[in-house]
């Protein structure tokens with residue numbers, strides 16, 4: 001009987017990163033700005049995506065990939081706004097991964113899209129480990145999750161591009177401080193832009209819309225014709 | 226829980242490597258888990274032990290190595306991240322351990338390099 005040790009060295013997570021890079025290349029070729037929305041259940045991801053579609057729908061061609069563990073309720077909410085919406089059921093998975101996104105991209109006409117919004121599955125843990133091919137990682141947390149939510153999930157804040165602290169108008173009612181959450185996010189990621197938003201404060205939402213508009217414009221300029 | 230699907234992926238890889246090498250059985254599977262991933266070593270162990278039952282890897286020993294990041298400072302100072310994880314021989318099971326470390330030489334915040342891997346390091350087969 002022969003024993004034999006095989007050195008494998010295959011990194012399962014890096015395999016996802018490679019696929020994500022491939023997705024990004026495809027998006028770049030089509031001048032699409034792709035945004036990965038991560039955040040807990042009930043943080044307001046779907047609402048922010050709805051508002052984004054409503055606000056930017058006239059100026060940009062939008063598409064949405066809506067990840068959900070089983071149902072396609074969020075996808076239904078967004079599709080009602082008349083935008084291309086691909087529901088992705090992740091099954092027993094707790095996150096979107098590059099493979100699921102690669103598949104979803106096949107059913108979108110990317111030449112016809114300026115901004116792709118990807119709603120991740122509602123949790124602050126697993127999505128942190130998986131790149132999808134996005135240009136922008138956005139974490140959405142709300143004050144109603146408790147103002148220690150940022151410090152409880154350091155990795156996702158460390159590896160994100162924008163933090164949105166949502167439902168700021170409810171802070172007092174739930175004894176939370178949006179300012180503490182902002183400070184915690186900056187502590188973990190010093191240069192990160194932090195937006196404190198509420199759908200009842202139009203100005204705060206406008207800041208978000210203009211942030212991604214200017215990014216989408218840049219992507220469009222870079223589009224390879 | 227993403228450990229189950231990761232374990233499935235690891236097992237698929239192990240089985241195909243075993244087949245490529247005409248293995249009669251697999252004695253052990255060694256997996257490295259980065260301390261900065263959200264992969265729980267105990268859970269991945271449990272999932273792999275569950276999955277090894279009906280295939281060439283039946284009965285294989287599962288070995289999990291935790292991979293620690295290297296802590297680096299702009300001033301050039303480096304330290305093995307593993308050192309940060311033990312207080313009186315007791316392991317601190319917290320990802321935050323690596324995120325807010327001051328350099329003992331110059332006081333700047335140190336940067337964790339590595340620790341994001343989930344790697345099938347080796348498999349020990351019987352031919």
Ligand SMILES: [Zn+2]
Pocket residue numbers: 298299300301302328329330331332333
């Ligand atoms: Zn230093």
